[in-house]
Amino acid sequence: MFTGIVQGLAEVIALNKRDQFMQIRVSLPEGHTKNLQTGASIAINGTCLTITEFSQNEVQFDVIEETLQVTNLGKLEIGDRINFERAARYGDEIGGHQLSGHISSTATISQIIRTPDNCTLWLTAPAELIQYIIPKGFVALNGCSLTTGEVQASSFSIHLIPETLAVTTFGNANIGDKINLEVDPQTQAIVDTVNRFLHNRNL
Template sequence: MFTGIVQGVATIAEVIKAPGLNTLVVRFPEAKVQGVTIGASVAINGTCLTVTRQDGDLLYFDAMQETLRLTTLGDLAEGDSVNFERAARIGDEIGGHLLSGHVHTTAVLAEIIRTENNVTLWFEVPESWMKYVFPKGYIAINGASLTIGEVTGNRFNVHLIPETLRATTFGTAEQGQSVNIEIDSQTQAIVDTLARLGYDRPAPAL
């Protein structure tokens, strides 16, 4: 499990491609790899991956074909920056919301609005996932736990403070890029339960 509180930004040092598998070699800030063991879980841009090898400040992760298909990890190249979070431990503070690291879908950064001390990002999501997106609800974008602002059509926005921009890759985000989305599990459970009970259907005509 993860908390959605990004612990830093790492750099893709190398991508080793094989049929149906990419090995991501990721360079971490030195202090952030202390105590890492083979088999540990680390979220890379919100995707839960397993450490397969360590070489100093380099950690190796295998991303299988299904992961590459469902996330943006297949687009990563040498030199790219990524958000990371090591798995939560019992007793850790939950500053964001509980995440599994299982990406549901991807979204496109459609618009960036910059004002003094704030940045608003608008994302476009596949229509089928918008039923889980509500104003003031939780969502994880590239592994960062964020609060949804406005929702309209198949778009929603988030408002970012300078600290979030500094501590994550959102500070260098560009319009048109794709991001990983993990829907809040509690919201998904409630919406799906109500749908099974028939509460998602239009009211009958009188």
């Protein structure tokens, strides 16, 4: 389980890309390597990955075909910076919202509006997922727990504070970027339940 409170930026230091499979090695910043162990989970751009090897502050993961198809991890290059969050432990403060690290799909940045102290992003989501994104609801984008602003047709906005821009990949976001999207599972469950009820009532 994750909270959507990104702990910082890691750097991709090695990639081994094969047919429908990839190994990724990242360097974690100092202070975030305590109690690492093989088999533990870390969210990389919001994607729950399992540690297969580690040494000092370097951690390696295997990424399989399904993950490559659904997320933006297959587009990573050596030197890229990525959001990371270590798995939550019992007793940790949940500052964002509960996340599984199971990415629903990617959303595409369509517009960036910057002012001196604010930044608003507009993103286009797949048609089958936009129904689960509601104004003032929750989404996770590249592992960041964020509150949605407006929702219009297949697009939605988020508002980013300077702290989020400073400690996540959103500080260097560009139009056209593919962003990992995990919809709020509680919202999804409610919407699906209501849709099934309405469908059955009209039979």
